[in-house]
Amino acid sequence: MKKGKIGSVILFLVMLLAVLVFLYPLFVVVMNSFKPLGDIIARPLEIPGILHLENYINAWKTVEIPRVMWNTALVTVLSVTGIVLLSAMSAYWSERHPTVYSRIFSRLLVLSMLIPFASLMIPLVQVMRVFRLNNSLSGAIVTYWGIGLAFAFFMTQGAVKSLPYELEEAAIVDGCGPVRVFWQIILPLLQPTMVTIFVMDIFWIWNDFIVPLILLDSSQLSTIQLAIKKLFSQYSSQWDLALPALVISIVPILVVFVLLQKKIVGGILAGAVKG
């Protein structure tokens, strides 16, 4: 018993050390976000004597944080909600009512995960232009629905497989239509998996810069990643603006992660891609 305790203390210390090394780069970022540019470049490891809060104020103004945050949040939330709903609908249906079409559809989805995005960039803009969706938040959202579908589909399909069929059967015997079965029985059961997908995709979309780069071209529509990217250019990296902007951009998703941490694990457990 005692031996086990000492072991766990050692493990704890080892993990603590690992975490410190692991988080050091992020610590450097936060620390430097409070320094004037000269100090950032010349003395990157020094802990700042005074907190240079102007950086944050300047970043807030230059990057237009309120607007880009609003754009990013809007795109992220609508995209993720769409992905979760579309994948639940399609995964449920193709699992329970397989047809030739649904089989082809799911094959194509797997393959789509392997396409390098660079080759889709120009054609995607061309397609979106036909529907007048390029250079609009809606276009970016639809694009994320399409690209994000594949991974979400497979997570959800695994979860649907593990659902007992009896519940649905009972409901159908009671005279429920398929829509109602899905809405009232399946969706609540899929909730843990949906939360997982929701959280994972939030991180992805929040941090993505390539779709905004081609589809959200005007600065009115800029997302946080795109705005930060603009601070790093070939000719001058404005670290004193970029670092605070970066810290600000991490805060919301960090909150999401901490709040939903338990559910993420739970969701994977439930989803589990059983077989």
Next chain:
Amino acid sequence: MKERKRLLALLLSGVMALGMFGCGVTTGSGDAAPEKTPAAQDSGEAAGDKGAGTADAGTTEKKTIYIYQLKIQIDEALKNVCKQYSEMHPEVEFVVESEADNYFTSLKTKFTGGQAPDVFTIVGNADAKLWQSHLEDLSDQPWVADMIDLAKQDITIDGGVYGLPVSVEGYGYMYNKKLFEQAGITQVPTTLTEMKAAVDKLEAAGISPITQPYMDWYQAGNFMVNVGIARQEDPMAFLQGLNDGSTTFVDNPVFLTLADYLLYDVSKCTNPMNTDFNTQTSLFSNQEVAMTLGGNWNQPTLDEAGPDLSAGLMPFPIDDDKEANDMLFAGVTGYWGINKDSEAKEEIKEFFTWLSTTPEGQKCMTTDLQMIPAFRSFEADPDSIGELGTDLSSYINQGKVYGMYHSYYPDGFAQAAGEAVQKLVAGNIDGAAFTRELQNGWDNLKTE
């Protein structure tokens, strides 16, 4: 506004689609539901159209000129110039957007997406060829005859002139005047022997002599390799020959000399392969190093660094021929081209003419935008162009400049050439292999 409406439509159709689930249940038939979903989307589209329509209607009285350009440092100044012009010419208004890194990617997606700018930056000959099918021929404009030869040769394709030259830029070594003084260097070196002597003096005084951003291919590929091309007897013929196979980089004496010089240069740098553009600039502006490759485009950055930094431009001496080495490298690095499908073509031409031929316009060019003009009839404003610009224009006025030919590279060659330089200075290949590497890169990338 337009965007908001479209979003609203999207949301609405989403909500309606969701509502369908409920409908499906109450009517007991799912069949009716989906018919409405496309309808909802249609109405969404319609709302979007309407939004677009009203937005267009608001702007028909005034013509909007959308400028998309590469020089992020002049963004603010250019917006002011445009505002001045709109006040005099109320029939036009401007939208100016400046972007550095993603300029080329975004320009392509803008054209693909139907958001093409009316005016955009062309960086030189190869770029003009690339965009030729979208560019308005400006040969008949009054300012064409006034352009300096370097510019004319660069932007003329098949007899047509495709852009307004924005400014002349040039480079060599940037040097720190105070550190030179400290080391007892009274005259800037113009030959290799003098250069070596100066470096020795700097080192003796405990000053690190040189830093170069060899980590990035960009400056090495564009500016260092250009030294070799510009110093050929007839650079244009040399380039032409590279394309038709009559000349070659391989064992070209100028390039072998250049390779030797680069090896000397890198031997005087600390951590050259770990130095990127940012490190380079910060070392130089913090006065921690005496020399680095640089051009008058660095002036704004140096100005920010503080008034106690005093810098100049000096030659890049690769051998001991005094006359051949006491030169800088200069060229027109940017042109503004007009989208030939632009509705405001005529208004833009008028604007260009105003900029380049009227005293007020010229003043905007030289003092507001702080350019060294690529025109014969007016000169740069010495107070605006800073120390580096002043050095450059004095070299230009004495005729002591080589051209900048990187705009004639085939697409991708700047990177290939930069990577060849990196291999050379990292010690992976020798001078002869360096020239073979350049030749290989050119052959693979040239368009047959």
Next chain:
Amino acid sequence: MKKQKMGFWRHALFLGPASLAFALAVVVPFVISVIYSFTDWNGVANDIKFIGLDNFVRIFSGKSNFLGSFWFTLKISVVNIILINVLGTLLAVALTSAIRAKGLFRVAFYLPNTIGGLILGFVWQFIFVTGFPAIGQLLQSGFFNQQWLGTESTAFIGLVIVSVWQNVGYVMVIMTAALMGVPSDLIESARIDGASAVCTFFKVKLPLCMPYITVCLFWTISNAFKMFELNYSLTKGGPYGSTNSMALYIYNDAFANNKYGLATAESLVFFVIIMLITGIQMYFTGKKEREYQ
């Protein structure tokens, strides 16, 4: 009766919206890009010429260095996939044992995964270029004083460090879930049979976690091969193009070198390559899963 006959509209209702979005964002653009791969389009001009298989000939004849970037991608993917999965699993094991502050540790290790690769690249570039030399000076250590992004091998290691740092949290979260799902009575009975902890881990726990391992492998493999943002911002493919990933190479050909046709051909080749690789992986892990069932 009713349940068997699913009308067209119901299929359309459930699969239609998803299919539509998928078609718009992926299928149609992909088909267009396949068409471009047989042309010499530069991404700009209005005239497009069909040139048959020339782009593919160019790729395989070595005129384009695409295959070089393929080898790089293959090498770094193998290293990354192994390290990320092994380290992630180790962390998961450590964090499912009796240890204090599990939740906090989990958050800490997952944290880098919540930041975009592009920005991580910039941050790490800053650390490699400015931070490491400063640490090196402080500790008088040659290890930190190297020109990290300046030589082929250290730039490679640098990319591996950052990828592992970024992605290990993901595997950790999934494997934590997996290990927590192993029924405790199984472990108990193994222990009673006298199996050591290590033996229990390999013989009992891991086989039961197979489906999760499949998820981790699929995720890390497809991510490793699509590596783009990190190279784009951390090394820019340097030094001398030695760290060009396939995706970055394609991006550069398409947008910097104005060879859109060639780039789409390259991405078709890329697509086939990872299709083969993930296909093989799915086949083998699928086989393993079936064996254990």
